[in-house]
Amino acid sequence: MIALLARDLKLSVRAGGGALIGVLFFMTVVAVIPFGVGPDLNLLARIGPAILWIGALLASLLGLDRLFQAEREDGSLDLLLMQETPLVLTVFVKCIAHWLATGLPLVIAAPLLGLFMNMDETAIAATTLTLLAGTPAITFIGAAGAAIAVALPRGGLLVSILVLPLAIPVLIFGVSAVYAAIQEPAPFLPPFLILVALNLLFAVIGPVAAAAALRLSSD
Amino acid sequence: MRLVAEGLSATRGEDLIFQDISFEIAGGEALVVKGPNGSGKSTLLRVLAGLLPAESGTAKLLAAPHPVERLGEACHYLGHRNAMKRELTVDENLAFWKDFFGDFPGDAGVDVDEAVESVGLGGIAHLPFGYLSAGQQRRMAMAKLLVAWRPVWILDEPTAALDVAAETMFAGLVMAHLGRxxxxxxxxxxxxxxxxxxxxxxxxxxxxxxTVW
Structure with a gap:
């Protein structure tokens, strides 16, 4: 399993791997917001956490369709399916590798982009922390979408459409946890813990659903 | 060890591809599936590997050194596609599959260098897989069969894109496998x-x- 993790990480940084595509997209989206909204610093600070979260959500959906499609195209998926190793575990490890390659860079880039949005230290710290807790959930549930669309040649948009409704709770609790951290009366912990719980829930459901979809999609 | 298939049939969509295929192969034996295009050879092999559901019938490995739940676990499958990543070097590809496959109980695979030597391509394993010619890629995919032990090899058009010398080399590999x-x-x-x-x-x-329906 470590071998699979290492291989997927290696692939993501080699030519055509696309590890940085997501983070570049994230930067592009966030960087153009101040130009569109105008130089109202208070407004930017207020919408900053939401913009960062939306940007990160869309960026994490970007590379998801290749998660299993690339394996299918070169025939590796057949061999992954045949092994004694439970497919759920294989899918889980692939999700972890995908998150390390595409999700973690988003979390690391978030503090820098927070500065673009005139956010203060608390807001930047809270956004980074919630993204760290929330983006794995998007990858896990995205894996199920990617597995359903694995046989479709232009499945990318379909994956986003399938996954987006399921990712909305993650977005809601992520953003509300950040606002709870910067606005006094609301407590930070309850929405944050729900976010963590969603993450754990999707970490179980996502790989199981993806494994079932992959078994059915073989041809 | 015996591989026994009984009454296998498979469909694609509504169409029946083949029906009532039964055979029995013992350890050390090979089965060559022949027939015109579209006669269901690949479908049969994918059913045996567990990649397609059989409409009816079963395929089992009996008296294996380690009981298997699904036949596929005891098989190497060499399909039309090579299952190697173009971006990784041959070494990285083979080392990954060796590690990921693991050996089936009863015997052990050879190490990566030896496998590359066996297919006659020693010295180019440091190149990215995508740089190799079609024939070389196919041979490296065959090296994949050697790095981890599986008692059953399922080979779909194994010698496509190979020259005559490589075909002989491959026949040698299969004979060695049967010998074990x-x-x-x-x-x-x-x-x-x-x-x-x-x-x-x-x-x-x-x-x-x-008419069958």
Whole structure:
């Protein structure tokens, strides 16, 4: 399993791997917001956490369709399916590798982009922390979408459409946890813990659903 | 060890591809599946590997050194596609598969360098897989069969894109595998140069499916 993790990480940084595509997209989206909204610093600070979260959500959906499609195209998926190793575990490890390659860079880039949005230290710290807790959930549930669309040649948009409704709770609790951290009366912990719980829930459901979809999609 | 298939049939969508295929192969034997295009050779092999559900019938590995739940766990499958990543070097590809496959109980695979030597391509394993020619890629995919032990080899058109010398080399690999008590099932149009093998002739149902229903 470590071998699979290492291989997927290696692939993501080699030519055509696309590890940085997501983070570049994230930067592009966030960087153009101040130009569109105008130089109202208070407004930017207020919408900053939401913009960062939306940007990160869309960026994490970007590379998801290749998660299993690339394996299918070169025939590796057949061999992954045949092994004694439970497919759920294989899918889980692939999700972890995908998150390390595409999700973690988003979390690391978030503090820098927070500065673009005139956010203060608390807001930047809270956004980074919630993204760290929330983006794995998007990858896990995205894996199920990617597995359903694995046989479709232009499945990318379909994956986003399938996954987006399921990712909305993650977005809601992520953003509300950040606002709870910067606005006094609301407590930070309850929405944050729900976010963590969603993450754990999707970490179980996502790989199981993806494994079932992959078994059915073989041809 | 015996591989026994009983009454296998498979459909694609509504069409019946083949029906009531039964055979038995013992360790050290090979089965060559022959037949015209579209007669269901690849489908049969994918059913055996567990990649397609059988409409009816079963395929089992009996008296194996380690009981298997699904036949696929005891098989190497060499399909039309090589299952190697173009971006990684041959070494990285083979080392990954060796590690990921693990050895089936009963025997052990050779190490990566030795496998590359066995397919006659020693010295180019440091290159990215995508740089190799079609024939070299195919040979490296065959090296994948050697790095981890599986008693059953399922080979779909194994010698496509190979020159004559490489075909002989591959026949040697299969004979060595049979010599270790393994089983090989190959679908092919070309003679593989193997002696003493069983043959299964697929006739195909193309166009007859309606009368069957």
């Amino acid at each position: 008590g393994g089983i090989a099932i190959a679908a092919t149009h070309q003679p593989l140069g193997l002696d003493g093998v069983k043959e299964l002739r697929m006739t195909g149902f193309a166009g007859v499916a309606e």
